[in-house]
Amino acid sequence: MAKIILNLFFMVISVLTFAPILCLSSKTNYNGYLYPQFYDWSCPNAKEIVKSVVAKAVAKDPRMAASLLRLQFHDCFVKGCDASLLLDSSGTIVSEKLSNANRNSARGFEVIDEIKSALEKECPQTFSCADIIALAARDSTVLAGGPSWEVPLGRRDSRDASLSDSNTNIPGPNNTFNTILTKFMLKGFDLVDLVALSGSHTIGNARCTSFKQRLYDQYSGFNLPDFTLDPFYAAQLSIMCPKLGGDQNLFFLDYVTPTKFDNNYFKNLLAFRGLLNSDEVLATQNLASLKLVKLYAESNEIFFKQFAKSMVKMGNISPLTGFKGEIRKNCRKINN
Numbered sequence: 001m002a003k004i005i006l007n008l009f010f011m012v013i014s015v016l017t018f019a020p021i022l023c024l025s026s027k028t029n030y031n032g033y034l035y036p037q038f039y040d041w042s043c044p045n046a047k048e049i050v051k052s053v054v055a056k057a058v059a060k061d062p063r064m065a066a067s068l069l070r071l072q073f074h075d076c077f078v079k080g081c082d083a084s085l086l087l088d089s090s091g092t093i094v095s096e097k098l099s100n101a102n103r104n105s106a107r108g109f110e111v112i113d114e115i116k117s118a119l120e121k122e123c124p125q126t127f128s129c130a131d132i133i134a135l136a137a138r139d140s141t142v143l144a145g146g147p148s149w150e151v152p153l154g155r156r157d158s159r160d161a162s163l164s165d166s167n168t169n170i171p172g173p174n175n176t177f178n179t180i181l182t183k184f185m186l187k188g189f190d191l192v193d194l195v196a197l198s199g200s201h202t203i204g205n206a207r208c209t210s211f212k213q214r215l216y217d218q219y220s221g222f223n224l225p226d227f228t229l230d231p232f233y234a235a236q237l238s239i240m241c242p243k244l245g246g247d248q249n250l251f252f253l254d255y256v257t258p259t260k261f262d263n264n265y266f267k268n269l270l271a272f273r274g275l276l277n278s279d280e281v282l283a284t285q286n287l288a289s290l291k292l293v294k295l296y297a298e299s300n301e302i303f304f305k306q307f308a309k310s311m312v313k314m315g316n317i318s319p320l321t322g323f324k325g326e327i328r329k330n331c332r333k334i335n336n
């Protein structure tokens with residue numbers, strides 16, 4: 001009897017000791033969960049490699065931090081965080097890069113390519129493009145002065161893309177408050193996530209075409225500027241964005257500290273100096289939202305904490321795990 005109990009004891013101990021190791025050393029995420037140590041055995045230097053390529057790219061072009069951060073949003077809101085955004089058109093695939101939100105706008109794909117080729121040299125066909133997006137978003141935020149978070153890993157890459165979902169799911173700058181909130185809620189987010197994540201507009205640029213309507217014809221056909229836009233700020237914007245032409249000209253989303261990730265974005269909203277209509281509505285259309293804008297404008301710390309939490313939540317939207325999808329060799333195309 002004592003021998004049986006002793007054997008059982010050793011069995012339990014060995015299962016408890018080796019199961020996590022087997023799990024961590026595996027290239028396949030069988031349990032369906034994402035966890036930060038996913039590549040610790042299969043590609044231990046991966047996180048450092050991603051960080052160094054992102055750092056190099058941001059040093060060369062500070063806006064790149066914003067562009068890489070945005071990729072996570074535009075990927076995860078379309079079929080989940082599966083790197084479908086990175087696929088170029090080919091065969092039956094119509095690239096999401098052609099959607100309204102991405103066309104002439106989404107950028108950073110060359111940086112993702114550079115990270116991928118460095119990782120393929122280090123550990124071939126191991127590290128997914130979807131996980132590169134998630135890590136690059138975090139590293140970019142930190143480089144711009146924002147919060148850090150542990151990135152759960154183990155996503156796999158899709159074998160298809162959806163241009164129509166990209167057109168439907170990603171909110172547009174002229175969507176109403178209710179439409180934007182609904183689009184977020186359909187992905188499992190609440191108002192707190194929406195307001196905190198919109199804070200990413202503390203860095204990066206927007207083209208005139210994304211906010212021009214506010215300067216000249218906010219109320220469709222009445223030729224009036226948006227009355228929730230500060231007139232002095234509007235005058236500055238109209239120099240860059242004349243009524244005719246200049247649609248691709250760029251303006252900072254946060255004109256006070258354009259490359260610094262901070263809570264200035266929320267201070268701008270309270271001064272009616274949000275750049276996009278979708279920014280300003282957070283402070284003008286809903287009392288609960290305004291309360292959050294005020295809270296984040298008062299406390300960088302509370303904003304940072306919530307932003308990090310909501311980014312992890314975003315990274316968890318319908319990841320492909322286990323035997324679903326694949327690990328692409330090249331982020332722009334599916335494997336043969």
Ligand code: HEM
Nearest residue numbers: 066067070073105171172173197200204205206207210278
């Ligand atoms: C709430 C709804 C949102 C709308 C309507 C929206 C819309 C936009 C638009 C129109 C631009 C400028 C694009 C251009 O003119 O080329 C932009 C830029 C940007 N967006 Fe959003 N966005 C939203 C939420 C988010 C979220 C959740 C994130 C990230 C977590 C994000 C990150 C960014 C960044 C960083 C930029 C600047 C990109 C660059 O400079 O390359 N946005 N967004």
